Amino acid sequence: MNIDIQHFKTLLENEKNTLEKDLGQIGRKSDPSGVVWDSISQENEEPTDRDDVASSIETFDNNESAILVLETQLHEVNHALEKIEKGTYGICEVSGEEIEVERLEANPSARTCKSHL
Numbered sequence: 001m002n003i004d005i006q007h008f009k010t011l012l013e014n015e016k017n018t019l020e021k022d023l024g025q026i027g028r029k030s031d032p033s034g035v036v037w038d039s040i041s042q043e044n045e046e047p048t049d050r051d052d053v054a055s056s057i058e059t060f061d062n063n064e065s066a067i068l069v070l071e072t073q074l075h076e077v078n079h080a081l082e083k084i085e086k087g088t089y090g091i092c093e094v095s096g097e098e099i100e101v102e103r104l105e106a107n108p109s110a111r112t113c114k115s116h117l
């Protein structure tokens with residue numbers, strides 16, 4: 001294996017920091033491990049008319065789906081970091097072959113090679 005693990009580890013740790021920062025802005029950890037995040041509720045805001053109620057609910061829905069996306073990405077990044085610890089990083093989880101470097105450059109948390117997307 002000729003890939004630069006340290007390079008990808010740095011990329012993954014940067015991505016993890018960014019994801020956790022983004023999650024921190026729209027949600028809060030609902031468990032100490034930080035695996036599950038809740039949307040910050042709008043209950044402290046007093047809606048003054050119907051439009052405000054509607055937009056408040058809409059914001060809540062958007063946060064929920066954004067959190068879901070970020071949570072999934074964070075999960076993938078954590079999984080990749082675990083593989084670095086185990087020494088299996090860069091190995092396709094389907095075929096056990098090496099994942100193409102350019103694929104890892106595009107997506108450092110890729111689990112599989114180009115043949116097993």
Ligand SMILES: [Zn+2]
Nearest residue numbers: 092095113116
């Ligand atoms: Zn494969």
